Amino acid sequence: MATIRDVAKKANVSVATVSRVLNNKGYVSEEAQKNVMAAIESLSYTPNSVARTLYNKSSGMIGLVLPDITNPFFPELARAVEDVAHTYGYTVVLCNSDEEVAKEKKYFDALKQKYIDGIILTTSSLTSKDYDRLDLPMVALDRRIGDHIPTVVSENKQGACEATEHLLAKGCRYLAHLRGPEGVKTADERYKGFMEVVEQHGVEHVVLNAEFQIDKAEAVAQELFTTYSQVDGVFAGSDVTAAGVMKAAHTLNKRIPADIKLIGFDGIPLGKMLVPALSTVEQSIYKMGALSARLLIKQIEKQPMASMYYELPVKLIARETT
Structure with a gap:
């Protein structure tokens, strides 16, 4: 050689x-x-x-830190990041943090040792100061970490408002929201949108935490339907959460949509495959990933950015569950 x-x-x-x-x-x-x-x-x-x-002191690699690669929302994001990175000659290193502080820190140490050129974060387990100490180009995707870090999100609150209004328009009178983890900006915004609508209309409601996990959502939904039998409409904080609700409803012989109308959030392909097909608020998942990759590469290559904050529109998709 x-x-x-x-x-x-x-x-x-x-x-x-x-x-x-x-x-x-x-x-x-x-x-x-x-x-x-x-x-x-x-x-x-x-x-x-x-x-x-x-x-x-450069590797031509960028890190993509995800909270849970088994959640179908994140592989589509990852694909978009990889497609754009490849176009510009960069390789993507995938890190699955499981929202664990120790695991996330270990990944960051390893990435810095490899002279990673920049990081796209879809987690927010650490503090803003922790991320600043990395001293690397960075983009927050589907999260908001700080005003000084370029951010790409969806219109989470607006989408939640539309989802809740949709349930009311379909005749629901007692609503439940199975929200994502508190402190995660996307979950908090969807919760705010739901609360804004139910309070505006004076609708009876209940809110439970399901953590964006299908097993947790199934258990929480079983508790919900057992304790609050009058619930006739559910806004799930994610499509994965909605799948858990559907499993619980089936176990308890609750018919969807005859007994309970259900809408999720994300617009992942899984929603079309469920029976009945899931109504949802669709995010531009691929566009979010692609935009975040372009923003990161602009930072790495010291090019100007038009904005530090991008909020992409969402679209309500009404299917069989409502």
């Missing part, structure tokens, strides 16, 4: 000149550059990526 010294010898230049050509740094005469490139092609020389990373 050819080395950088072999290239330098064949091109009749110094090793330093070959290094400048490979890293596109420093002055190299046009003739020397042509000789180096010809030598590289002749010898089929492949630069040592580890050495180049150490030299440049």
